[in-house]
Amino acid sequence: MVFFRYLDLRKRLIIAMDAAFGMEYLHSKNIVHFDLKCDNLLVNLKDPLRPICKVGDFGLSKIKRNTLVTGGVRGTLPWMAPELLNGSSNKVSEK
Template sequence: LLLDKDNQMCFLVDYIAGGTLKNIIHDLSIPLTWLQRLRYAKDIAAGMEYLHSCNIIHRDLNSSNCLVKSDGHVVVADFGLSRINLEDDDDNVNTQISDGPSSSSFRREQRSTSTTITSNGNIVVVRPKTRR
């Protein structure tokens, strides 16, 4: 984590050549064992734990924002929506809830560091069904 000359937050990260976790999940030709899914989940959780220890809330954790290294480890990326949480209180945010393209509503909900960790399970467990 760096601050530029205008005090804007910048992240300096390694180049990750392996692509996104989303690509791996959707590429049915790549075997994805439960052990590998667990490893991915642990890597994501460790990354989120580190961010939260720095009071950073990612706010956009999904499989497109998780990059797979050549050694198979996953790193969390894309901090475009991230915020530094300078308060001890949870932030209130507006979240759009949609049942489909035509129906949407808004509700007020609490967002905290636990929100991102809870969403972690959906990234590695959900995989498209194969067509037969």
């Protein structure tokens, strides 16, 4: 995501808000992504005034049926919450 260095603050905020709205939508449908990171955000810069960002790569996604994570560690290590890595929590939050 080197090109983000060249985007002004307004465009960066639009991209961040699009990503947040995408995650909010997923959570409203009881979907947990488990692997949100920059590489999984699809950004379209064709419109110079309004970039578009969409959440992608749902390979690790699950329908939230309960609040516990089962079946081992899911996600990309550098992007995972510390409590999931050290085993202190197996609860999925809305965050």
